[in-house]
Amino acid sequence: MIIQKEIRLKQKSRGFHLITSEVIAGLPKLPQVGMINIFIQHTSAGLTINENVDPSVRIDFETIFNKLIPENDPDYIHIFEGSDDMPAHIKSALLGVSITIPIKNERLALGTWQGIYLGEFRDNASERRLFCTIYS
Amino acid sequence: MIIQKEIRLKQKSRGFHLITSEVIAGLPKLPQVGMINIFIQHTSAGLTINENVDPSVRIDFETIFNKLIPENDPDYIHIFEGSDDMPAHIKSALLGVSITIPIKNERLALGTWQGIYLGEFRDNASERRLFCTIYS
Amino acid sequence: MIIQKEIRLKQKSRGFHLITSEVIAGLPKLPQVGMINIFIQHTSAGLTINENVDPSVRIDFETIFNKLIPENDPDYIHIFEGSDDMPAHIKSALLGVSITIPIKNERLALGTWQGIYLGEFRDNASERRLFCTIYS
Numbered sequence: 001m002i003i004q005k006e007i008r009l010k011q012k013s014r015g016f017h018l019i020t021s022e023v024i025a026g027l028p029k030l031p032q033v034g035m036i037n038i039f040i041q042h043t044s045a046g047l048t049i050n051e052n053v054d055p056s057v058r059i060d061f062e063t064i065f066n067k068l069i070p071e072n073d074p075d076y077i078h079i080f081e082g083s084d085d086m087p088a089h090i091k092s093a094l095l096g097v098s099i100t101i102p103i104k105n106e107r108l109a110l111g112t113w114q115g116i117y118l119g120e121f122r123d124n125a126s127e128r129r130l131f132c133t134i135y136s
Numbered sequence: 137m138i139i140q141k142e143i144r145l146k147q148k149s150r151g152f153h154l155i156t157s158e159v160i161a162g163l164p165k166l167p168q169v170g171m172i173n174i175f176i177q178h179t180s181a182g183l184t185i186n187e188n189v190d191p192s193v194r195i196d197f198e199t200i201f202n203k204l205i206p207e208n209d210p211d212y213i214h215i216f217e218g219s220d221d222m223p224a225h226i227k228s229a230l231l232g233v234s235i236t237i238p239i240k241n242e243r244l245a246l247g248t249w250q251g252i253y254l255g256e257f258r259d260n261a262s263e264r265r266l267f268c269t270i271y272s
Numbered sequence: 273m274i275i276q277k278e279i280r281l282k283q284k285s286r287g288f289h290l291i292t293s294e295v296i297a298g299l300p301k302l303p304q305v306g307m308i309n310i311f312i313q314h315t316s317a318g319l320t321i322n323e324n325v326d327p328s329v330r331i332d333f334e335t336i337f338n339k340l341i342p343e344n345d346p347d348y349i350h351i352f353e354g355s356d357d358m359p360a361h362i363k364s365a366l367l368g369v370s371i372t373i374p375i376k377n378e379r380l381a382l383g384t385w386q387g388i389y390l391g392e393f394r395d396n397a398s399e400r401r402l403f404c405t406i407y408s
Contacts, residue, residue: 050361
């Protein structure tokens with residue numbers, strides 16, 4: 001059985017955000033056994049799974065991603081949408097736009113320290129849409 | 137129901153290529169509701185989803201990936217297949233070899249600006265095989 | 273049909289490891305046609321698919337990942353779990369924690385040169401858990 005559900009995330013500032021609760025709140029009751037795919041329908045934000053307790057981890061993610069893919073590199077040619085735009089596309093590809101998580105006992109089978117991250121890479125993004133597919 | 141379909145992409149030059157149309161043309165009729173996994177069976181190319189309009193985005197992707205993972209780093213020890221080979225393996229791992237996309241109303245449920253990218257990381261690659269699995 | 277199976281990988285040293293055989297040995301008989309999702313329930317290790325023959329490729333992966341995400345960057349603020357910890361989180365996000373592989377004829381439909389890699393990013397990690405979901 002396949003259930004699809006669209007979730008609109010509340011608008012976020014640039015940076016990495018723990019969105020596990022917001023995602024779960026937007027989902028229907030999960031099956032006993034199954035999988036969920038969460039797909040972000042944007043090209044300048046991404047999804048990943050990482051440490052779910054200490055906010056300093058998310059701050060360091062933002063710092064290091066900005067060093068890895070700096071703005072204002074003179075070699076960029078796609079520059080007309082702002083200096084944050086092209087780096088945002090590349091960060092999105094490095095992080096990925098789609099995560100697949102197992103479901104067990106009506107819950108996401110995440111590890112103890114795992115949570116879902118949104119990487120928001122634009123300075124002034126609007127709300128982001130997640131397309132969720134649950135199969136069981 | 138699961139349908140598997142192999143697609144052979146036409147040979148591409150090194151760089152990032154928008155392959156959405158080529159992939160869709162190779163697929164059977166899609167279900168009303170479902171998922172597709174597209175898996176590239178190679179270790180020096182990758183798949184991702186990103187901006188589907190402006191070709192300058194793909195050029196900047198190639199520029200920045202080459203800066204991120206430079207050729208001829210003297211610390212490489214796997215060098216006998218050419219200076220483009222080991223960087224190609226690492227770029228493939230950063231981009232990923234497998235993408236999962238929701239299907240809705242017999243279409244890929246991509247965002248407005250999303251398309252499928254092939255990252256071709258070898259200077260002289262032969263054609264690439266995609267193994268597609270549709271489940272509904 | 274969905275089958276879930278947990279695999280505990282033997283403890284590994286820091287670096288990239290080819291784990292295809294260890295994973296297959298931990299799985300039940302695979303279906304004729306299907307998919308498998310392998311999900312690592314940790315935030316300082318990752319999974320990917322890459323070259324399955326030459327061990328020098330894995331050594332270069334470790335070298336380049338260490339250059340890409342160096343330890344002891346003075347800008348890190350999440351430092352109390354050791355200098356390898358925060359880089360491990362970021363490497364995990366770059367590599368990814370979940371891979372989806374097609375199944376055909378009771379085998380993983382990997383390309384000729386593809387194998388499953390564990391990226392172990394901590395200096396002294398304990399054993400790692402993989403949560404595998406097979407659907408057919």
